[in-house]
Each structure stands twice: as structure tokens, then as C-alpha cells.
Amino acid sequence: MQRIGVFVCHCGTNIAATVDVKAVAEALGREPGVIVSQDYQYMCSESGQNLVKNAIKEHKLTGVVVCSCSPRMHENTFRNAAASAGLNPYLVEIANIREQCSWIHKDIASATEKAIILGKAAVAKVHLNAPLTAGESPVVKRALVIGGGIAGIQTALDIAEAGFDVDIVEKKPTIGGKMAQIDKTFPTLDCAACILTPKMVEASQNEHITIHSYSEVADVKGFVGNFTVTIKKKARFVDETKCTGCGLCTEKCPMKKVPNEFNMGFDNRSAIYIPFAQAVPKVATIDPNNCMMMKTGKCGVCSKVCSAGAIDYKQEDRLIEQQYGAIVVATGFEPIKLDKYDEFAYNQCPDVVTSLELERLMNAAGPNGGTLLRPSDKTHPHKIVFVQCVGSRCDDSKGKPYCSKICCMYTAKHAMLIREKYPDTEVYVFYIDVRTPGKNFDEFYRRAVEQYNVHYIKGMVGKVTPRSDGKIDVQASDLLANEQLHIDADMVVLAAAIEPDKTARPLATMLTTQMDTNDFFTEAHPKLRPVESATAGIFLSGACQGPKDIPETVAQASAAAAKAIVLLVKNSITCNPCVAHSDELMCNGCSSCEKVCPYGAITYIDKEFKMPDRTIAVRRVASVNPAVCQGCGACTVACPSGAMDLNGFSNSQIIAEVDAICK
């Protein structure tokens, strides 16, 4: 006979304001098997939990139903409470009467009625709950970091520091990411390369870190503690182990007209190239789309000049497979494409540039050796207009609905740097709002306005029109002065919104992690678990989770590393006991379940059985590996005989819930 306890939470007024909690407790107290039914102000509080624990002991409860917030919130809290009172934690069920009842309904009578029904469904289910014991599964003591920007580097360094092996997979020929392209950082105006490159070197020299540059993640299998990842090492046609990075090949390469991605296409590189001087690994890469040898079979200069003999035109993509206990995603961001913004003449006028392009134009390693010149005629610009929020905070389909967060600050930085170096250059900044929350941020912005006399104008730029005299007509409105402005600028800089890297979406699919509608990875909890994904063992680092500046990125990178380390220090982790299991007497051995299992958790064995008709037969039956099964339940429906069932969500439990709801 079941002895079930029901505990109805007021959640302050969150539930109690719309649901008559006393009536719910009373109604559920009348359900068969329920021997105690109570309500309490905050069931998740210590005294609320004690209420549950004491009732378990006092009434020798065999099941507990908590009517409260979502099980996604406090299921574990109450399971742990039950366990500490000696009740198997899987004999606890939650009826979600907050998120799915009190918060969405206004009428007390009907909300109460619904809460009672949800409670009855939970009572019906808990009648059929079975005590479950979690198994254990070993943890592979190695981490994978996907993305080699500052986020990935910081995460890798921290994990390595804790003594664990960690691999970085970077799709570009070098690590460094976006930060490597940035000239100076706000609000300190120190040189980005000067603080980044030592970290890159540190990563390359750390004995625990392996860098797979020019590589991509091709496949991910497995689960927390035991991922199997296939990494595609793209052919760079240069033997990484032999290349010394001397750069002779890049000098001698006859094909020198390839737009240089690192400098945003403002200058050219050779077909065999090293992205920039401090690249890590400092190894050349052949761009097969532009290499004469690859395209026509004629040339081979690089091979001839390479004293190390590192050139290998026949190199092919290579797949390597590696086990990992934890995976950190650090895939970063990209500025959005501005093709749809004709009003800013980005595609028509070379002197309309993005902020990231401006970084390269101003950088000492950039196309002009650090002198800011107009891309069109290489002349010194005397009037520069910055346009904020290009594609950010948009309610149309062209842009992004969110604030890209970093633009206000880097624009202040740019304005300041220009005014500092070229006092004769007028700088205008058109903004919707200037957002400067952050340590020393507002001070920094005020310096730009007050000390450097940057013209901040609250207003929108309506149209940018290149003129035949080389000037650019910027038509804008000044909202504070309430007037239309025309500025004849020499350059226009667009603060393009940032978006997640395009490779993130397919990666999320492989990792079975969730993304939001903007393709940013979704954290497990927006406040309490900001660096974990909802998928166990997958952590989030940097701008892949949302727009961030460098210090935030680094902070999150270290936080993700810490979370990964917490996992890696364990020798084994507790498995989810809510896994599938097969009733061998009913199993037909038909292989349907195996075909739909995403984890390969099901195998078949030939086993001898005493059959119902007294014969002995050897039958092929399914067997589930509980450490590998993740409990999705696909097999339970594929199984025609119903031999396959799922712990915690059994056929009979779900049917009992259906029945209770439809009663």
C-alpha cells in the first residue's frame, strides 16, 4: 500500500495569489494512497524541506509529490531532501503549478482546479514510481575546446593549469581569433596584440595543450565524461611538424594577389601564407584555390625554396578521433554582413568601412603601417562619421534584435584614438543611446566627449551618399536639436552588429545543445548556470553565448574552465538512472530499438530461455547499456511489443498521468 505525501508550495504569493493552495492540499489529500497533504510558504526553503523530510520519516512515506515551481527548477532540491530522509530520490514527483499554472492564469477558481488536476497526475504517476539507483560512468580526463580565440585560449590555459590535457580545435590556420585583429583595447587603450600574443605562445608551449589549427569538429558522439569527437584536420599542404615558419615560401610565392583576410582585404597575401607575424602555430598554409601548383600543376616554387621539405601538395584532409570528458564551446562571433544596408553605401564606397576594418586600417601591422588613410585614395581623412547600431537593436528582418554590447565602447575608443593621433580630424558619432555599463567605461566615454571633443550626436543616419568629389554625404538627424544634418565626411565607420559564428549552428546540432533564435548558445540557467549548456559536459565560453567584451569573455572563459575542471577531477560521474531497459521475455530481437538509438546503447545477445510452452529456446534479445543510454525513449516507441520501457517515464506512468488529466 502506497503512503504518499503531498506538499503544496505557496512560493510566497507566486503561487498562492492565483491558486488556492489550501484547497489543492485538501483535494489531493483525498486521493487514494495520499496519507498526508500539507501546504507551506516556501517549500524549497530549509524549513520547507524539513517539512518534507520530517513527513517522510514520520509517516514512512513511499512517495512524495511536491506541487511547486517547475521540476527544472527544484526537482533536484526535493530529490536530495528525500534522499537525506532515507527515501529513494526517484520516488519524488513535481507538479508544476507555478510556471505552468499560477503564472499563466488569472482566475483563481480555474487555476486552482487545474493545479488540482496537475497534482492528481503527479500522484497517479508517483504511485508507479520505482526506486532507482544511479550507476557510475568513468570520466575521460581530457577536455576539448572548440575555438581558438581569446575565450578558447583562456579556457585551455586554465584547464591545462589544473593539470588536464586539453585540445584546441581552431578552424583558421592560427589561433588568436578576433582579438588578434584588434588594434587597441578599451578602456585602457593598451595594445591587443601585446596582451594576446603571449597567451597564444603560452598555449602553444604548454605541455598539456594540443592545438589543432586549420581543423574542424566533424562528429561528436557519446555523453558527459565520455565524448568521442572526430576532428577533421584540413589539408594545409604543409607538414606542420617540419615547417619552421621562416616565411621564405611566402616571399617567393609568385601568386601574391590574394586578398588578405587578416587585414580585411585591404592588402594582399601570397597563395602560401602565414596569417600574421605572431601566428600560432607559425606554420605556412597553402590556399589551394589560389595556388598555381594546385590549380595548374605548374609552379612548385615553395617546395623548391623550403629547406625543411615541409611542402606536401598531396596532403589530404585527415580525420582523427579522440575521447574527451568535457567540451567547451568557444566559437565566438562575426560582424554581420552589411549587404542589406544600401543606405550606408558600404558596398558602393570603399571609404565606408566597418569598425573591425578600421581596426586594421589603424593597426601598425595593417595595410598602411598604422597610418589612417582613406582606402580609396590613401589620403588623410579630415572628417569621420561613426554610425552606431548598424544591424543591432533592429526590429526588422535585416538586423538583429539584440544590442551588440561592445560597439559603444569600441567606437569611443576609435574616436579617441583618432582625435589623439590626428587632432585635425573631426569625429562625429551618431548614436541611439550610449551604453557604458562597466568598470571605467562611462569615464572612458566622457573622456572622448570632454577631453577629445568627439561630436556625439543622438540621431540616426538616414543615408550615406558617395559624391563625385570623393567626399561622402552623410544625411542624418539630430534628435536633440531636432534638425536634419548633412555632413561631408571623408570616411564613414559602421558599427556592425555581431552575430554568432556560422559554424556554431551545425556544431550545436552535433553537440545536442540548444541555441536561441539568434543562434547564440543557450546556457543551462540564465542566472545560476551561465557557463554550462543544458547538455551535461558541454560548457560555454565567450561570445558564442552572447555579445561580450574582452574582460567578460576572459572571465567567462575561466569560469567555463573551472566548470570543466570540476568535471574532470572526478574519476566517475553518476549516471542518469532514467534509462531504457528491455523485458527479455517480451523482446523479439527485431532490432528496431537499436536502429533508433542515437547512442548505440543497445546491443543484442543470444540467450537461452524457458519459453511459456515449456520448451527451451535460444532467443536474440536486446540489452541496454545503462551507462551509455541517455533516456530519450525513442526505443520504447520503436518496440512493437512494448518490451522496451523507460525508467522514470514508463508507459504505465505516462498512461496514469494521461488518465488522471482526462479523469
Added chain:
Amino acid sequence: MLKISLDKLDKLFEAISATKTLYIPTDREDGAAEYRKYESGMKLSSALNTVRSAKDFFFPQTENLVDFKMDGKNIEVIDVREESEDFVIFGVRACDARSFTILDKVFLAEPVDSYYKNRRDHGTVVAMACTRPAETCFCGTFGIDAAAPEGDAACYSDGESLFIEAHNEKGQQFIDSIASLLKDGDTSKLEEVRAKTREILKKLPLAKLTTDNFGGDKLNEYFNSDKWGELSESCLGCGTCTFVCPTCQCYDIKDFNTGHGIKRFRCWDSCMYSDFTKMAHGNPRLTQLERFRQRFMHKLVYFPANNNGEFGCVGCGRCLAKCPISMNIVKVMKALEVK
């Protein structure tokens, strides 16, 4: 004998249905016949027999026995029995008419099955003599005369008129209720038809099948016969034979949870089913051979042993026509027979 012209059948049915619920065999769209509640315009089927037998009227496939109403922790027991309405089943063939005698022996013996008795008391069986028996018919094997059926009353057709006679008080009441439509008639042509029918019956392929070598005393001869293996080998274990059978009487009692209570109902069971007579300890007949044997031993040995030699089969031939793999009591009798 009293008679009514065949072209006035409509009037007859209208008259019967005016006072009682009337069921007659009618043709379905797919050509098969089934009993339906009479409604104006419905035509009597000319088919030899219905797919489902007439036993459904007294022993339906499912029947509620008792309800339990549940409210929280309270349970209330509700007796769902109600007095049955009066009804007439018209056109029952001789084989099915005999089946009621067999079912009565089961359900009306102590302890009396009140559900069955209720219906039996209120139902009047009006049988109909056969004129075109089929190759699957072997009612004669069990001493049934297809040309002179039992029942509360019986009808005979001579091609022009329908003659009706009562066999008991209930039958007489039935005839009295329609007396205004009937008039006395000459049965000489009817006798000719009956004689012809009896000639045909003798010529049927199964006419020579007898029960001489079966009966309540034959347990040892047949129970361990080595023929059962071969005979049951191809049996699919479906319930067709038992469900179309007019004499199969096994049922199961089950509870149906409606969400707000329990409906305890009984439904036909089949000895061919793997859970037949399954009890808490398990199942006494674990193999299809044993279950298959049960059916035929029951009809040919156990039933006569307990019922003064009456066999549990009426030779209607439904199982011969309907078994998916054409295994049936005739083949079993012929294969087993020890003379």
C-alpha cells in the same frame, strides 16, 4: 398449421415489432448475413446462416456485471442489472436453436447465471427450417433435423407461405400476438419441401459423420492421442472458431478503469488464447496443443460426460467456413476416431 403468405412477411415483422423488439437475419453489404434489430423495410436474409450465431442475444460478447464508482478514497458498488426488455429472435436455424439447450445447461444450472437467465426469460426464439443446407452442415450428426427446428416456435416455408407452430407456451404467446395475420393452411406442399430437404441432408458430404465413437467415456482414448500434435500444428491460436460458435460459452471477467470508477465486465474468452484460464499461479495449458485439445475434448468428451451425453456441438459448420487455416471439429473427429 397456421400460415402467412411469404409476400406478407413485412406485415408480420411490423406486427411483431409493434409490441416487442424483433431481431431478424439480414444481408449485409458484403453479402454476409447478420442479425439486426428490425426496422421497417428490412428484408429477411435468404442466407443459410449468420456469421455470428444467435447466442449473442443471451450471452453477448461483452456485458457489464457491476460498477464500482470511485471518488477519492471512497468506493461505491453499483448493481447494473436491469430487467431485460421482451424480444423476439426470428429465423433461428435448427442448429442455433439447439445451441440454446446446450447453453442453458451451462448457465441455468446452479448457480444460475442471472444475467443469462434475465435475457433468456425475456427472449422468444422463433426458429426457421432449412431448405438449402450447405456442404459444411452436419447438424444431423448431433441428431438435429434441419427441416424441423426446435425453439419456442418454428417456421417452415413451402416457397409460397410461411407456416408457424408453437413448441411451448412462450411460442404460443408469440403466435397469439400475431394471430390476426395468420390463417390455417394446407401443409401438403410443405411436407414435400421437407422431404426434399431431408433427401439433400442425406446427400451432404458430412452426412455420414457420427458421434458414435465420442462421448463422456472416451477420455482415455483421446486425451493422449498422438494426433493432437499434427492437428494443432497449424492452429494460429486465434479465436475465430470459438467466437462464431453457437455453443462456446467460456468467458473472462475483467475490470475496466474508466478513470472515475471500475466497470467489471465479462467478455467471451477463447480456449485458443494463450491466457485462457490463466490464474495467479500461471496457466494450466501452456501450449497451443493443450489449448486446441481443450476445445475439442470439451465439445466431444467433457461436455457429454457432464450433461447426460449431450455433445457441445450443433454442426452449424461456421468454424468449417471461417477458420483461417481450415482446421475444424470435423477434421479432428475424423483424424482422432478410434472405432
Added chain:
Amino acid sequence: MQEAMINKAKQLLADGVVDRVIGWKRGEFAYDITPAVFTSAEELDESFVYDDFTAANVSKYLVKESRKDGKVLAFLKPCDTYSFNQLVKEHRVVRENVYIVGIPGGPKLDAEKIKAKGITGILSVKNENYTLKIETVYGEESMPFYEAVLDKCASCKSKKHVIYDELMGEEGDVLDSNRFDMVEKLENMTAQERYDFWREQLSKCIRCNACRNVCPACTCEKCVFDNPDSGIENKAPADSFEENMFHIIRAFHVAGRCTDCGECSRVCPQNIPLHLLNRKFIKDINAFYGEYQAGEDAVSRAPLNEYKQNDCEANIVHERGVE
């Protein structure tokens, strides 16, 4: 053909290639043929039959037969080979223990169709140039052969044997059949008309389980409808819902696995056109996920056990056909 088959079986028995033969055994009448296992030449001579009424698909018996010691010879018609192949795919038969001889198939005859013509007291049926000469206790009758053909044979999908060890007669082809015509006709009715059609049909169901028990795709060790723990155990159609549920779930469980052998409809004592449910699934699968015939091979994945990322959404049902 029957003679040749008996000779083939005798020879394979004599040569020790097989130990048993599964085939069909003559009955009391012209049409009441029972599947049977033969172990000797004498038994074969005495009662082995292969004629216009040997319609039963014997492949399902091989689930049990192939697990016994020794090897069994199975004569399989083209449609039966699909069923057998599907059983091989699902590991339900031990392929090595079966020696398959492919034999030409139907069209086979349906005794019910002869009887439906009012022909009763059947003593013998002879096919003379596609006219059936039927001897009855009431005298000689005749009817066109094709009017007595089983529905399942009238819409035959294939004359090809998809698996065999040996073939008797010539190999046939997959046919361009009309098997979806009736499904289409129903699809073009209104929902109310379809509902009425199926209510009339399914209300006839007496849950004898003949459809399930004859079905070569229904080989579960324990059927969900017989299992008190399944939540849908159901012995009798006590409510119209249960008539619906049994047939929906049964059709769903064999969806993508049904070889369209037509046995379900053949054996239904109430003549419910159950094959239309299975064909509906086959037709849908073909339309949604590409042509697929279960049993055609023993390796491909069943449509419900695979997916494509660009599969149609479930609302395709809402968007097509007649409401």
C-alpha cells in the same frame, strides 16, 4: 505444378537437403486447405496439395519451424517471399534452417466469393479455361474464374520472388498494381464519409485476432493487446473506441513492416477490409519518404526507423486531401 512440387520435396527429403516440408494439406472439401508439415514421401503423396485454393501464406510458421532442429523446405509464393524476407530482416527466422523453393503464385480463389453467388453444397470446383465448373448437391453450377479470385490476388503487387534457394517455373516481375485505388477512393471522401465507412466496417469486428495471428509481421513474443501491463490490453471490443484502437495500433505496429500479403483481410470472418489500413500506411510512406516495400530486401531500414532532416512535417496531413 502440384506433382512437380511433390517430386521436388521428395527428392530434397531423399537427398537429405531438408528434413521437413511445409506446404498445404487437402481438406474435406475443394477449398478447406490447411498448412501442414510433411516429413515423408508417403505423407506428401497422400495429402500434399497445391491448387487454386492454396492461398495461405506459410512464411509465419517458419518463425517456429526454423528454430527446430534440421532444415525445413518451404514452398513460397512471390508474396510469401516478401513476408519471409521481412522476417529475415527482423531476425525472426533462422535463414540457414530454411530451404526456400519459389513457386508461381496466384491468382488464388476465395470460396466465400463462390458462396456469395448463392452456390452452396459445393462438392468440387474445377477451373476449365477460366470458367469454374462447380459440382454441388443441388446440381452443376459455373461462374467466371476471375469473379472468384481473392481480393488480395486481384490487386497483386508482385510476381517476383525476392528470396529463394531455388525457383520452380519462371521468375515474374514487380507489377504495376492497382492496389491503392480503394485507399485513394476513401481519401477522396469527406471525413464524415470516411468515419461512417470505417465505423460500419470496424463495428463488425469480433476481436477474434485472426488478422493479428495470421499476420507475418505480428510475431511478437507477447502482443501488447494480450499483455495486462501494456496499458492497452484488450480482449473484446467493448466500446467502439476499442474497435478503433486495436486496428489503429495494429496497423501502426506493422507500418513500414507490412509486406501487403493480404492475409489479414483474407482470414477476417467478418470480411473487414483490414488491408486498406496497411495499404494506407504503405501509400503514405511512399508519398512522404520515397518508394518503400517492406520485404523487398533484408537489409534496408524500415521507414519508421530512419529519418531525413528534410522530411515533411506532420501538418502535411492537414494540408492535403479532403477534410
Added chain:
Amino acid sequence: MQVNENKEFQPLIVAFCCNWCSYAGADLAGTNRLNYPDNIKIIRVPCSCRVNPMFILRAFQRGADGVILCGCHPGDCHYTSGNYFTRRRMTLLFSMLDFLGIERDRTRVEWVSAAEGAKFAATMNEFTEAVKKLGPNRRLEDLRCRKQ
């Protein structure tokens, strides 16, 4: 199913929601106080692929007027592929129900992510309206389960 002569028909709707996306989406709808009718009663399942057609039939048997199944968007399944199987299963099941003359608007599959609280609420509002229009489920109910 509740019918009151004075009140409009209030359908009973069972919503199966996968734990990772749609159940979280429903929670988000709650967190954002986005209203949807109390006709909707949610059952949490680990993945939409856990939903057996027999659960859906069971709901209809017991008097549900509509059943909606919500899972992660295709490609976003927490278990990689579960919702792809769901999609095929439910497409075929719904097609069969339609073939049997059951009103097609009583069943639906929707993909709702954890971030789509608004979509969850909108979907539930819309589905409830659609089922309301159909009236009580009569074609797939079990009379024995009807409330007296």
C-alpha cells in the same frame, strides 16, 4: 470535456512536451506571464520521441478533445534525432486518424524551443481555439469513460 449550457464548450487538451525544449518553453511562457488557456494540461516527457501513439489514443479514449505534441526544433533535439522519429511517427499516425475520419485538427505537432515562450503560448491559444471550433471529441471517445 466539460459542457455547460450557459458556458461555451471548454475542450480538454493534453500537451506532451519534451523536457529540454518545449517544457522549458512552457516554463518560459510562465516566467514571462504569457497567458494561455487552462484547457491545456502538460505532461512532461524526456523527448517527443517518447510519446507512443497509444498515449495519444488513450487521451482521446479518456475524453481529451485535442492532443498536441511539442518537441525541439528538427536538428535541435537534445538527443540528436528523437524528434525526427517523432515527426515520421506522428505524420503517419495523424494521417491514419484522418483516414479513419477523425477530425484532423484534434492532433498537432509543434516545435517549440526553450527560448520560445511566446511561441508556446501562441501555439496553445491557437490550438485551443481550433479544438473549440470542432466541439467535443465524439469519434474517438470511449463512452464508458464519459463523466456521468
